[in-house]
Amino acid sequence: LTFNIGERPTFRRFSTPLNQKNLTPFSRHRDDTLNDEIQSIRSLLDRASSGGDRDRASALDRAEKKLRAAQGTRKSYKMETRLVPDPRQKQMFENKLKRLSEQLSQCANDMKALRGNQQRGELFVGARGDQTNVRGEMSGDEAGNMMINEMNDIQDKTKSSIMNTKNMVSASKQVGEATMEELLRQREQIRNIDDEVMRVDDNLNRADKLIQKLWQADGHGQVHTVLRVRQHAAARGRHHLHRDDEE
Known part of the structure; x- marks a missing residue:
């Protein structure tokens, strides 16, 4: 320009x-x-x-x-x-x-x-x-050795953690087994109580039948005596049941 x-x-x-x-x-x-x-x-x-x-x-x-x-x-x-x-x-x-x-x-x-x-x-x-x-x-060698040592330390900690876990599982298993044994014992005890109740019921049924026969055969006097015997037997049965429940 x-x-x-x-x-x-x-x-x-x-x-x-x-x-x-x-x-x-x-x-x-x-x-x-x-x-x-x-x-x-x-x-x-x-x-x-x-x-x-x-x-x-x-x-x-x-x-x-x-x-x-x-x-x-x-x-x-x-x-x-x-x-x-x-x-x-x-x-x-x-x-x-x-x-x-x-x-x-x-x-x-x-x-x-x-x-x-x-x-x-x-x-x-x-x-x-x-x-x-x-x-x-x-140096590089020192850094490599340090890394190996740290890896070994981590492995040792991992093994220790695994052992602790195994011990906890074993302890839990023992507690479970003890609990199962206690439940079985209580179940057996309840079964015994049921058997005792059935035995008492059988005795009461036999007593009822005996009362009916005595009523028909001997009159009212002996019936009152049998009623007292029945009441005494029923009271003894309830006493035994109450004691088993407490145990």
């Missing part, structure tokens, strides 16, 4: 797109930058995998920052590669971008695995409590 004061503005069309001649050097710069960032991330990951917990945490934090920066570089590299005018150079940069993207993805996966190991190590240290080694001095 060019114009002079007092003149109408005029537009001038450029013969080539803006910065098109400089796209190839820009892509080479992104290529070198992304490659250096990936190498730096790998170096930090190697340091994190071989160092102690404190060095691992510091190296992973730095590698994570480098990874975010490298992902930004990769996006810029991809956008600039699309604008390269030469098809052969464009294909070359796309192949390089694909290779570097795969390396960057591998770095991200390695970092995720190291983060997981770090978190598991921190859990082991937290469960360890006040033992001798501190968090930063715990």
